[in-house]
Amino acid sequence: MNTHDSYQQCVRGPRCAEATVNPDTGERTGSLTFRPYCDPCTAHIKAKVQDLPVVYRELRAQYGIQPTLGSEDVRVHTSRVDPSIPIREDLDVLVTEIETTVASYEDRVRQQLGMGQAPPSSWKRRADRVERACRLLAERVTVLLSLPLEWMRIDGAHDERGGVDAGLDLLDLHHRADRAGGSQPVRYVVPVVCPQCRLPAGVTRVAGEDGATCLCGYVIGEDEYRQLTATLAEVAEAAR
């Protein structure tokens, strides 16, 4: 099996993490591997899958999943969220695509490992479902990237897909989600309530930077910001 014949160029080709560059032509060639993806590219895909739930939550916070009134313990009030925050249909579509794609590949990996399907009830908490699916996909990245070609439901359609597609699909999804966040206005209002002054619509964030700042001067660090957007997503789930 491990003869030189079974080695081939990494699927990512010129984008391969260990691509070699031809000094004469400048042409980039993916490293040789006996799996579809070379080891550094496998690690790269794993890292992006691990980061996907973070990007997902940011997108949801940005396109304005706004919790409804009623939960007193959480100080988020829909009526006072800045109405100028636009609802972005394209982000909504992307968010749904992330949810369905990771769930589809989770099903394939579970099937491959004889694990049985993911609990269906968890769709109520979609953010948690995305988080858990991505954790499983990252842990079983080798299984994921070696999936055989099979017909499967993906993003609302039926298509024949295997491990090679899984890697490219997930990288593409992360890339688009990341860019969608980055294409926001340079500084934009986020529907997160400042933990210090509790004034709504005072927190803004600079695209591509970690954390956020409030009008009162309070700086929300990266971890705290992630926590706040996670809470926001959960409140939105619970309110549905």
Ligand SMILES: [Zn+2]
């Ligand atoms: Zn590679």
Ligand SMILES: [Zn+2]
């Ligand atoms: Zn504040």
